[in-house]
Amino acid sequence: MTKFDLIGDIHGHAEELLHLLEKLGYRNRSGIHTHPSGRKAVFLGDFIDRGPKIRKVLQTVRGMIDLGEALAILGNHEVNAMRFQAIGRDGEFLRPHNAKNIHQHKATLDQFPDPAEWIEWIQWFAGLPLSLDLGGLRVVHACWSETAIRELSGIGRLEGSVLEAHSREGTSGYDTISQLLNGPEGVLPDGYTHETADGTMRAEIRVKWWLDLNGTTCREAVFPCPSDPNRRNAIPELPPKSIQATFPHPQNAPPTFFGHYAL
Numbered sequence: 001m002t003k004f005d006l007i008g009d010i011h012g013h014a015e016e017l018l019h020l021l022e023k024l025g026y027r028n029r030s031g032i033h034t035h036p037s038g039r040k041a042v043f044l045g046d047f048i049d050r051g052p053k054i055r056k057v058l059q060t061v062r063g064m065i066d067l068g069e070a071l072a073i074l075g076n077h078e079v080n081a082m083r084f085q086a087i088g089r090d091g092e093f094l095r096p097h098n099a100k101n102i103h104q105h106k107a108t109l110d111q112f113p114d115p116a117e118w119i120e121w122i123q124w125f126a127g128l129p130l131s132l133d134l135g136g137l138r139v140v141h142a143c144w145s146e147t148a149i150r151e152l153s154g155i156g157r158l159e160g161s162v163l164e165a166h167s168r169e170g171t172s173g174y175d176t177i178s179q180l181l182n183g184p185e186g187v188l189p190d191g192y193t194h195e196t197a198d199g200t201m202r203a204e205i206r207v208k209w210w211l212d213l214n215g216t217t218c219r220e221a222v223f224p225c226p227s228d229p230n231r232r233n234a235i236p237e238l239p240p241k242s243i244q245a246t247f248p249h250p251q252n253a254p255p256t257f258f259g260h261y262a263l
Helices: 014-023 054-066 076-085 099-111 115-126 146-152 160-165 172-181 229-233
Strands: 004-007 027-029 032-034 040-043 070-072 131-133 138-140 185-187 204-206
Touching: 014 027, 014 054, 032 054, 054 070, 054 099, 054 115, 076 099, 076 115, 076 172, 146 172
Parallel strands: 004 040, 040 070
Antiparallel strands: 027 032, 131 138, 185 204
């Protein structure tokens, strides 16, 4: 039976990735990391943005996948980058080129000044799956939703009209893929906001999608709950104004692994 090492969001931090692979027992042979006991890595998405060595991260991950030493799924940052690059039928970018989105992708754009090289990586992203069911375990970037996974099965590569159909906010296609990539959220009561780890003020909170959240307060539902007392106290012990539908994760389901949530 194959054993797996599950590795979450790397975000361009290649040195940390290489150190982790070494610590897990992988051997670097001509740039390809293999494990002497046959273990395989499973990468949970979000390879890009933020970190200083995004190209090295992508080369490491892709090299392992190409030789059958690893598997990988898409994260929301890869899909956002694909949307940022693609133009829809209306002539507009699928992800607006506003200040907020440019800032989010800045590290990646700065490290890939050659458009042709970046488009080649975008095309590689398009062939990665959104989830994996490996029998004894399952992986998804943010939230395992049986309904969303069933609806997205068989869509093929995430590019062209398929990407556009899942990139327009307010559409069922966008909501379906967001279940897997972003996870469900709740909205704080009127008048409340909280500061995220990156300093953004939001009225929305990420929630513990694997639990039954009926009757919970915002602070009980939020995930992760901020460790800083000031940030934690900004999330009230009141029912959320609204919360997206969640379905308790079955107790008899295979172990399910996800990344996305900064702890």
